[in-house]
Amino acid sequence: MANYVDVNAKKTYAIESSRIALETTDTTLDDVTSGDLVIAGALVGVAVADYDEDTNLLVIDTRGRYELSVIGKDAGGSSCAIAVGDWLYYDPAADQINRDYSNGICIGRALEAIGSGLTATIGVEIIPIPWSDCLAMVAAAVA
Template sequence: MKNYTQKGDVITVAAPAAVTSGKLVVIGSLVGVAQKDAANGADVPIVTEGVIRYAKVSALAIAVGDKVYYDSTNDQLNKTASGNTLVGIAVVPAANPSPTVEFKLGATTV
């Protein structure tokens, strides 16, 4: 196909700030996880599909199916939409307390 450019599960973008491998990268509505460290403006491949384990608010229980939001100030996930970015849906329950949650990367419309 002449207009196909890439698979889409990993997309190379200009880093919006210095990024560290394994950290979330949010550019508008595009959300992914950095595959490598990159300086501000440098090309960085980000994973845009799959299940990711990421830091969460420790004192927060998250159930399978809960929407998870990224709090960029504290670099962790929570269930609070206000002021945060929707990044996916929990696929494994995370107890209170626990340090991480596994979530399917990608926004949801439900």
């Protein structure tokens, strides 16, 4: 599994309720395969098919449940356990999915637990929440 961030999409097309086709000539997408996490602007999803170089289309699912590699780390970079239902974030600096809300982009919730500091492929429910809303939720939870 790979992660692709800041995809430069020219157009988007809604295919069905949670699937979106991104039209792009972004060369970083040449290696996207089904199951890869893709972040295009404020859109977060998982590729449901390989990038099609002939049509320049990539289809992502923005609300599905997928198996993704997750590491048990928190905002301070310290090891921590991940419980079922914990919010997960993609941390572009570390190129990993973890609980680092301060550096990460919210992608959804854990459907399985992971021990402190461990890396595992677990079920993740992709939940599209605008980043500004995530920060507001975290600030309210800490206050």
